[in-house]
Amino acid sequence: MKSRYESAKEVFVDSVDLDDYIELESSLTAYQQLEHSINKPLKMILLFGRPGTGKSILLNRLHDRLKYQKEIYYFDTPAINEKEFFHKIFKVLTKKTLPQNTEVNFSALVNYCKNMRGKREIIIMLDEAQMYSPEMMEKIRLLSDSRAVKFIVSLHKTEDEDLIAKEHFQSRIWEVVELHNASLKDQTTYIHKKLLKKNLFEIANSIKEKNFKLIHKFTKGNYRECNKMMFTIFEICEYYDKNEPSKVRYDRIPKRIIEMAALKLGYINV
Amino acid sequence: MYNIEVLEEEWKRYKRKKRIPFIIGIAVIVLGIGGTAFFLKNKHDIFKTYTASKQKTVKSDIDIYIDRGIVDVAEKNKNDILIDAPIEIAKVTEEEGTGSYHNGEKKKIHIQVIDASKKKSSFKEIEKRFRMGHDIDDSLFLAKSYYQRKNYKKAEYWALQTNKVNGNVEESWLIFAKAKAKQGHRNEAIHILTVYIRRTHSIEAKVLLDKIKKGKI
Numbered sequence: 001m002k003s004r005y006e007s008a009k010e011v012f013v014d015s016v017d018l019d020d021y022i023e024l025e026s027s028l029t030a031y032q033q034l035e036h037s038i039n040k041p042l043k044m045i046l047l048f049g050r051p052g053t054g055k056s057i058l059l060n061r062l063h064d065r066l067k068y069q070k071e072i073y074y075f076d077t078p079a080i081n082e083k084e085f086f087h088k089i090f091k092v093l094t095k096k097t098l099p100q101n102t103e104v105n106f107s108a109l110v111n112y113c114k115n116m117r118g119k120r121e122i123i124i125m126l127d128e129a130q131m132y133s134p135e136m137m138e139k140i141r142l143l144s145d146s147r148a149v150k151f152i153v154s155l156h157k158t159e160d161e162d163l164i165a166k167e168h169f170q171s172r173i174w175e176v177v178e179l180h181n182a183s184l185k186d187q188t189t190y191i192h193k194k195l196l197k198k199n200l201f202e203i204a205n206s207i208k209e210k211n212f213k214l215i216h217k218f219t220k221g222n223y224r225e226c227n228k229m230m231f232t233i234f235e236i237c238e239y240y241d242k243n244e245p246s247k248v249r250y251d252r253i254p255k256r257i258i259e260m261a262a263l264k265l266g267y268i269n270v
Numbered sequence: 271m272y273n274i275e276v277l278e279e280e281w282k283r284y285k286r287k288k289r290i291p292f293i294i295g296i297a298v299i300v301l302g303i304g305g306t307a308f309f310l311k312n313k314h315d316i317f318k319t320y321t322a323s324k325q326k327t328v329k330s331d332i333d334i335y336i337d338r339g340i341v342d343v344a345e346k347n348k349n350d351i352l353i354d355a356p357i358e359i360a361k362v363t364e365e366e367g368t369g370s371y372h373n374g375e376k377k378k379i380h381i382q383v384i385d386a387s388k389k390k391s392s393f394k395e396i397e398k399r400f401r402m403g404h405d406i407d408d409s410l411f412l413a414k415s416y417y418q419r420k421n422y423k424k425a426e427y428w429a430l431q432t433n434k435v436n437g438n439v440e441e442s443w444l445i446f447a448k449a450k451a452k453q454g455h456r457n458e459a460i461h462i463l464t465v466y467i468r469r470t471h472s473i474e475a476k477v478l479l480d481k482i483k484k485g486k487i
């Protein structure tokens with residue numbers, strides 16, 4: 001028999017599936033800020049935040065919402081090399097695919113963009129941009145200078161990446177949108193909404209305020225960590241439900257299980 | 271699925287570890303309270319010793335009356351326990367009871383101990399006090415003192431007063447009977463003691479009855 005916790009566990013499988021998108025107060029603010037920036041005559045926009053703060057899903061949502069109104073493209077994974085990246089850019093600009101053995105002439109590409117100015121406005125969203133080399137970033141900047149192509153660059157906020165942001169974007173980027181970890185209130189809403197979306201009312205109600213506080217303490221409000229934590233909690237619950245039902249209560253999640261999940265994920269250790 | 275048993279064990283270890291600071295905290299609090307209490311107690315004793323050593327005395331109006339018998343015993347054992355302090359002139363300096371702890375004052379009093387059985391005016395004083403407070407210690411003291419001073423009529427009177435306040439004080443019955451006998455009312459004394467013995471089976475009363483019957487008193 002399928003355990004009720006199995007469905008709950010699956011809700012928290014980490015993905016950027018737009019169906020799983022949860023509208024929160026903080027994410028709505030970031031979304032509006034980003035949408036507003038797109039409409040400004042800016043060359044580059046930096047979307048900044050620690051891993052797991054919802055940058056990718058925000059870009060996806062923006063793409064999904066604007067794809068019929070604007071020429072907007074989302075590059076989820078960085079190109080392996082410069083050649084592949086410019087092939088992708090070429091396809092976006094010209095709607096034509098270059099043969100594999102050819103190389104894009106960068107100067108010609110810049111000129112092509114310059115000629116497009118005032119006729120077309122293309123928005124390219126680059127996720128995981130910390131993986132692009134400085135040389136490539138410099139070329140991206142030159143393309144953006146044509147004012148026909150606008151880049152939204154999503155970067156992880158770590159110490160090294162802070163440096164990249166400083167060196168390559170600080171003087172050029174006109175707008176910075178920063179995402180933060182969720183507050184307790186936001187994280188509570190996030191977990192609740194996720195479960196309710198899948199009609200898991202009883203399970204949503206079994207997570208009490210104290211549980212949310214503890215989960216927030218362990219995950220520090222990070223969405224990715226929260227997903228991992230919830231997945232592990234429900235996985236442990238599922239095990240007990242199937243093998244030792246006396247150890248799990250349907251009306252509440254025992255603190256012990258949350259702590260066991262935290263131990264498993266290394267948030268705490270013995 | 272991970273090994274839940276291992277995870278459970280890990281969790282148990284984690285809980286035990288988590289409790290350590292709590293246990294240490296409790297121990298520190300308990301030791302702190304204990305230490306403070308010990309310190310305060312010592313401080314009190316030090317203060318007590320200090321004040322006692324200063325000998326700043328306040329003369330009190332309170333007189334303590336000591337039973338002749340006690341004085342006799344004290345005189346008999348003078349060399350042992352009251353070597354340099356004859357009871358008649360003894361000056362006792364001490365803390366003013368427990369009351370001083372309640373109100374926090376550290377007032378010292380000087381108590382003049384007087385052998386009341388040698389002072390006529392003291393008797394008046396005690397008689398007055400008895401009428402005010404009906405304390406049988408006072409009346410019994412007077413009965414005994416008068417009996418010792420061979421004032422049997424007064425001894426009989428004060429024994430009776432004691433008995434009126436509390437009829438169960440054996441000493442008052444005995445002094446009453448002795449005083450009666452000394453005044454020549456032997457039959458009356460025998461009757462009183464017989465009634466008392468029937469009620470209480472007191473050995474002392476029986477001995478006294480025997481003495482009176484034999485004419486020793």
